[in-house]
Amino acid sequence: MSVPMSSEQSPDTTELDPLGYLIVVDGTRCDGHGICVLRLPERISLDQWGYASLDVEPIVRRSTLRRALRAVLACPNGALELVETLSPSRQVSTEPGVGTGRLRL
Amino acid sequence: MTSELRTPNDHAHEESTIDDPVAFVGSVNARLLAGPQSASGSEAFRQHEARLGLLNLDDSSPHTLRALIGAAGLVGRGGGEFPLAKKLDAAINAGATPLVVVNASEGEPASKKDATLLQLRPHLVLDGAEVVAASVGSSDVTIYVHRDRPDLVGPISRAIRERHLEGTSAVTFRIIEGPNRYVSGEASAVVSLLERGVALPRRKSVPLAVAGVAGQPTIVSNTETYAHVALIARFGSKWFRETGSVDTPGSTLLTIVGSVPTPGEVLELLRPVTLGTILARVSEKSRRPQAVLLGGYAGVWLDGASASAALVDRHWLRQVGAPLGCGIVGVLGDGLCGLAETARLLGWMAEESSGQCGPCVSGLPAMAELVFELADGRACARDVVALRRLAIDVRGRGACGHPTGAANLLESALDVFAPEIAKHLRGRACEAHGVGLPLTHKPLGMS
Ligand SMILES: Cc1cc2nc3c(=O)[nH]c(=O)nc-3n(C[C@H](O)[C@H](O)[C@H](O)COP(=O)(O)O)c2cc1C
Ligand code: SF4
Numbered sequence: 213m214s215v216p217m218s219s220e221q222s223p224d225t226t227e228l229d230p231l232g233y234l235i236v237v238d239g240t241r242c243d244g245h246g247i248c249v250l251r252l253p254e255r256i257s258l259d260q261w262g263y264a265s266l267d268v269e270p271i272v273r274r275s276t277l278r279r280a281l282r283a284v285l286a287c288p289n290g291a292l293e294l295v296e297t298l299s300p301s302r303q304v305s306t307e308p309g310v311g312t313g314r315l316r317l
Numbered sequence: 318m319t320s321e322l323r324t325p326n327d328h329a330h331e332e333s334t335i336d337d338p339v340a341f342v343g344s345v346n347a348r349l350l351a352g353p354q355s356a357s358g359s360e361a362f363r364q365h366e367a368r369l370g371l372l373n374l375d376d377s378s379p380h381t382l383r384a385l386i387g388a389a390g391l392v393g394r395g396g397g398e399f400p401l402a403k404k405l406d407a408a409i410n411a412g413a414t415p416l417v418v419v420n421a422s423e424g425e426p427a428s429k430k431d432a433t434l435l436q437l438r439p440h441l442v443l444d445g446a447e448v449v450a451a452s453v454g455s456s457d458v459t460i461y462v463h464r465d466r467p468d469l470v471g472p473i474s475r476a477i478r479e480r481h482l483e484g485t486s487a488v489t490f491r492i493i494e495g496p497n498r499y500v501s502g503e504a505s506a507v508v509s510l511l512e513r514g515v516a517l518p519r520r521k522s523v524p525l526a527v528a529g530v531a532g533q534p535t536i537v538s539n540t541e542t543y544a545h546v547a548l549i550a551r552f553g554s555k556w557f558r559e560t561g562s563v564d565t566p567g568s569t570l571l572t573i574v575g576s577v578p579t580p581g582e583v584l585e586l587l588r589p590v591t592l593g594t595i596l597a598r599v600s601e602k603s604r605r606p607q608a609v610l611l612g613g614y615a616g617v618w619l620d621g622a623s624a625s626a627a628l629v630d631r632h633w634l635r636q637v638g639a640p641l642g643c644g645i646v647g648v649l650g651d652g653l654c655g656l657a658e659t660a661r662l663l664g665w666m667a668e669e670s671s672g673q674c675g676p677c678v679s680g681l682p683a684m685a686e687l688v689f690e691l692a693d694g695r696a697c698a699r700d701v702v703a704l705r706r707l708a709i710d711v712r713g714r715g716a717c718g719h720p721t722g723a724a725n726l727l728e729s730a731l732d733v734f735a736p737e738i739a740k741h742l743r744g745r746a747c748e749a750h751g752v753g754l755p756l757t758h759k760p761l762g763m764s
């Protein structure tokens with residue numbers, strides 16, 4: 213996955229549009245290397261077997277998003293993904309972590 | 318093997334009246350189950366049309382049909398309770414012509430409602446699929462069933478042939494068979510089978526209705542959901558809303574299994590009544606069971622008193638944390654051990670994992686084993702804490718809802734069977750014997 217970072221970095225506290233992003237893990241790819249947790253400890257924890265368990269709260273701060281992106285890039289299995297979250301009225305699935313699949317940064 | 322349905326579905330001995338909230342196959346008050354008794358077998362196309370009238374979609378635009386389904390407020394009957402109209406709109410907005418898939422896999426060993434519809438009222442399901450296809454401008458419908466189900470493929474293919482002979486089919490139907498496993502009925506596994514011949518769930522970063530089979534918008538809905546559409550298209554959304562409740566309109570099919578005189582019986586609930594009232598219709602002895610597993614093997618246990626008093630309305634049940642799911646009511650009679658039963662079900666679920674995701678592969682067998690030890694009087698208080706932790710660690714994890722289902726089952730068992738747990742912790746092995754709920758194979762860890 214390649215997501216270009218904006219060159220003009222806005223202040224870290226900037227709220228992101230529209231609602232934020234979710235960092236999600238593809239459970240079929242995560243082998244529990246645990247590298248991601250070093251990049252984004254406040255949102256990723258490792259379960260009792262060492263697999264990545266992710267916070268389901270959307271990311272709304274640019275600083276968090278930047279580190280989330282580092283976590284995405286750090287995973288050797290490409291198991292992590294950032295997805296744009298949707299307002300409930302636009303949601304077309306009851307499953308958590310299902311977004312538009314598009315990522316605009 | 319063709320008509321394997323039990324005749325107890327014919328409640329001739331206990332006729333439902335026209336305003337009875339509970340209906341059986343052929344009852345006067347039935348909607349989905351209206352028509353001939355189950356002994357008559359599969360309803361022929363001509364009989365179906367004579368009974369319900371012609372399904373004429375010529376004058377309805379896709380938009381009108383989607384608006385009709387939206388006005389009816391129909392939510393999916395496969396477990397997720399997602400509004401069908403929202404799914405259709407998402408598919409339409411995705412741009413390409415959507416694929417329409419009838420999920421007829423019914424992988425829950427306890428569920429019989431989809432089989433009942435396909436065996437007795439196949440044209441209802443096919444009508445509904447045709448309406449959904451028309452509502453999104455599609456002319457192909459795929460019916461997905463498990464392998465080795467001649468009892469389903471037989472009536473479905475006969476019904477498709479009949480429609481061809483009558484020249485009424487506006488769409489092309491095809492039947493696709495997938496592996497006879499529980500998770501192969503999960504929507505992304507269905508898509509994966511159609512795409513690459515392997516029925517494995519996968520993570521969905523985009524809803525399947527937007528991008529499913531090879532990126533094409535794919536509508537995967539449950540058999541019963543389509544059957545409802547067939548009636549909505551004929552009789553309208555107002556008629557549909559006469560049944561059910563304001564929040565979740567429409568009738569709903571239930572399969573009653575476990576400690577009842579005729580396990581596997583399918584009935585149609587037209588209006589919300591308490592579960593106790595429904596169970597009393599099946600047998601007076603079942604009115605107040607020891608416990609009930611509601612919503613399937615991924616559902617939750619309710620203690621007997623709560624179960625009897627629970628209002629069987631999808632919205633109400635969701636609010637109290639016991640969703641009706643695919644409509645399974647698993648009755649645990651006196652003399653059975655809820656823990657032993659839970660261990661069996663968890664062992665089965667562990668074996669049904671597709672083996673792709675760590676927390677599912679590690680967590681489910683661990684759960685099953687500990688609950689088995691608990692039921693066997695070999696566990697200690699620390700194990701109960703470990704079980705709580707396991708449930709938390711698998712909930713919401715993995716590429717599909719399977720681990721969450723196991724967590725529901727486990728957590729509710731720990732709550733509801735707390736008194737039994739206390740007894741078993743003092744080293745008492747289970748005195749209860751006998752097996753309650755049906756499984757497709759022997760669960761993991763059981764001799
Ligand atoms: C492990 C698992 C197994 C499932 N098995 C079935 C099934 O056998 N039949 C079914 O209709 N839905 C099944 N589902 C639900 C489907 O993923 C999907 O939500 C459903 O077919 C959508 O139909 P509906 O919107 O009409 O409810 C399963 C889900 C999970 C997580
Ligand atoms: S780095 Fe990747 S594989 Fe390792 S734990 Fe994190 S998500 Fe899993």
Ligand code: SF4
Binds near residue numbers: 675678715716
């Ligand atoms: S969560 Fe379990 S059943 Fe679902 S895809 Fe992963 S391993 Fe398979």
